[in-house]
Amino acid sequence: MRTFLFALGFGLGTALAPAMAADWLFGFAEKEAPVSDGGQQDAWGILPELTRELFDRLPGESLSMSAGPWIRMQRWVATGEIDGFVTYPSTERRDYALFSETPVYNIDFGYLVYRSDHPQRERLESAQSFDDLEGLVFIGQQGVEWERDNIPFSLKTILVGQLDTMMHLLARRQTGDFLVMPPEQAVAIARRLGYAGQIAYHPVDFIPNARIPFHVGLRRSHPETRMLIERIDEVLRSPDFNDSADRIVAGYR
Known part of the structure; x- marks a missing residue:
């Protein structure tokens, strides 16, 4: 989105x-x-x-x-x-x-999206700041100014061109740990790609301009x-x- x-x-x-x-x-x-x-x-x-x-x-x-x-x-x-x-x-x-x-x-970008079976799901859901996510890998989209302005550069980051690729990396390849995305969008993409039930999301209040x-x-x-x-x-x-x-x-x- x-x-x-x-x-x-x-x-x-x-x-x-x-x-x-x-x-x-x-x-x-x-x-x-x-x-x-x-x-x-x-x-x-x-x-x-x-x-x-x-x-x-x-x-x-x-x-x-x-x-x-x-x-x-x-x-x-x-x-x-x-x-x-x-x-x-x-x-x-x-x-x-x-x-x-x-x-x-x-449209609310104040959500972390991750695999439902992620071994650090509890950590993701209890995070109170981006500092609490240090060491985890954020999957983002190339050329998106909102992400560049609101997601810290200090996070380990993988940038790709397409939203579908982001979801593949998260759910199938497991080469990244979380996305920042409205849940409506994440659910729609996951369903279309056959990952329904494999992702979860959690609201956070530390993302600026969400x-x-x-x-x-x-x-x-x-x-x-x-x-x-x-x-x-x-x-x-x-x-x-x-x-x-x-x-x-x-x-x-």
Whole structure:
């Protein structure tokens, strides 16, 4: 889930035309499972499922969803070809989108992921700082700035290019001891690669900047954006929605 910091050609724009009849058309990143995936006509994953749950609580509003290359989805919100997305409200995105005050989802990197039969599992689960992990081998992904900024260089580290390779090294080759990864992502990768039941995870509170909030964003050019954002925030603050959101996310763990 590193590059989910989430081509369709002219044919996609044409295929999306019928969906524009819906009140609100949202775009999501493809190939970022379990956070989001899908195609021209629909999207699935954590963010699409949470968004549909949100709109189910907005009487009078309808929702259509599509997935595609994330750069293109962002550009289409900026140009008004689609109406919204769910993402981190960066300064650049705030120029063309109005965001909810309340996040719909927090991607939480505050977890250690390791083999369920790891001989030092107790040590991993009782760690109170990175110092307690000295001597263990961290498996990371090359080119990921978040890891470079938040994981100390003092740890023994193996860097590889692909998330699948990271999981193979952990679960099959056992050449590293732990990953730092959201549990939803770790579980999805492990299941797809045939390692279900072979990994475990544990939350820790010593990883800086571990929680990345994802907010609902609507294009500023839509005449009803400000009104709908106010309604969205009301729903996002409600206990009923948050209970449902917790169940949705738990289903991916």
